[in-house]
Amino acid sequence: MDIKQLDKTYVLPTYARADVEFVRGKNATLFDNTGKKYIDFTSGIGVVSVGHANERVTRALCEQLSNITHISNLYHIGPQALAAQKVVEASGYDMQCFFANSGAEANEGAIKIARKHGERDGAIKRYKIITLNHSFHGRTITTVKATGQADMHNYFGPFPDGFVYADGIDAIESLLDDHTAGVMIELIQGEGGVEPQDKEKVQALEKFLKAKNIPLIIDEVQTGAYRVGEFTASQTYGISPEIITLAKGVGGGVPVGVVMTSLKGVFSAGDHGSTFGGNFLSTRAICEVVDILNEKKRDGSLELTALYFNNALEKFYKKHTDLFTKKVGFGMMYGLRAKDGDTLANVIKSAREHGVMVLKAGRNTLRFLPPLTITEEEIDEGFNALESAVSKL
Ligand code: PLP
Secondary structure: OOOOOOOOHHHOOOOOOOOOEEHHHHEEEEEEEOEEEEEOOHHHHHHHOOOOHHHHHHHHHHHHHHHHHOOOOOOOOOHHHHHHHHHHHHHHOOOOEEEOOOOHHHHHHHHHHHHHHHHHHHHHHHEOOEEEEEOOOOOOOHHHHHHOOOOHHHOOOOOOOOOOEEEEEHHHHHOOOEEEEEEEOOEEEEOOOOOEEEEHHHHHHHHHHOOOOOOOOEEEOOOOOOOOOOOOOOHHHHOOOEEEEHHHHHHHOOOEEEEEOOOOOOOOOOOOOOOOOOHHHHHHHHHHHHHHHHHHHHOOOOHHHHHHHHHHHHHHHHHHHOEEEEEEEEEEEEEEEEHHHHHHHHHHHHHOOOEEEEEEEEEEEEEEEEOOOHHHHHHHHHHHHHHHHOOOO
């Protein structure tokens, strides 16, 4: 069976796929259909937080599949309630959860909460959501409009009204008006090019918005699930937003989205829903993933892995300042700014040929989002391969 030909014939061409077909993986190691081995510094764009084919997650999902997979949200779902408890407790915030199926869907839910909260007195229609330029919030019609990248707004209009883009945190205050329902930001812009926000500015924004009763929505689709140290980047930044969205890493490879909010009274029955969101299978995955990561946080191994990865990346960066101009990010979310787009494309291609997977972000950033369970041996092997890859450029 020629997978490439089937893909070309039957799948819509929305992805510029690399010429590789992976068939199995174990932790941060992947194998393609020719048996070639690769080290994965991408974790499927921040998704397989606990590694490929994690034994505990596999066991939990097999057990769940053999009991019950889906019954709809018309009835109580044990793993959903447990997943909500685990997620809320790991965050330390006094919140409740809604379960969706993706990051974009979680952000849709967050926008609905902010807008309904904005309707609280009925007198003023608060519907505007301020987001940042270079942000990324998803691919649905609403979240693509929430995304502050004009070239993503081609073709698909008319869009829902009310999205306003700020050129950085400093510009948000001046864009606020009586119709503002919320402010939605990523603490470290991921797709935009690994751009961490300034902690003090974020804290000042939080204080300012709280005084005005305008919810702060933190899109943690990429930064959540211990990607940058704490369970949420919001904890790392020392803020208490009203709404947090999660997806990617919190499901470990099973499609999930989570909206967490301290605005517990806003939604009532019928305001929001999902057929699949929160089903037995996806929330069982969340339970197991969060348990594994909690244990690794507690025993210090998450921190040690991040330290080891950062040291290896720093060494690589210092050796190749002819190719890269800056190292950015923290935790297990990093970028190296390439000197230009061509250099970046060549590094990514050569890396793949030499057996290490890395990502592009923004226009010229080489992005690293390894599984949080990557071993020191895998890190060494990956950077050795990257070294060979750039030496051939
Ligand atoms: N928000 C952020 C910050 C993301 O990085 C992404 C995906 O990359 C999304 C939202 C969209 O998530 P999904 O592709 O699961 O809809």
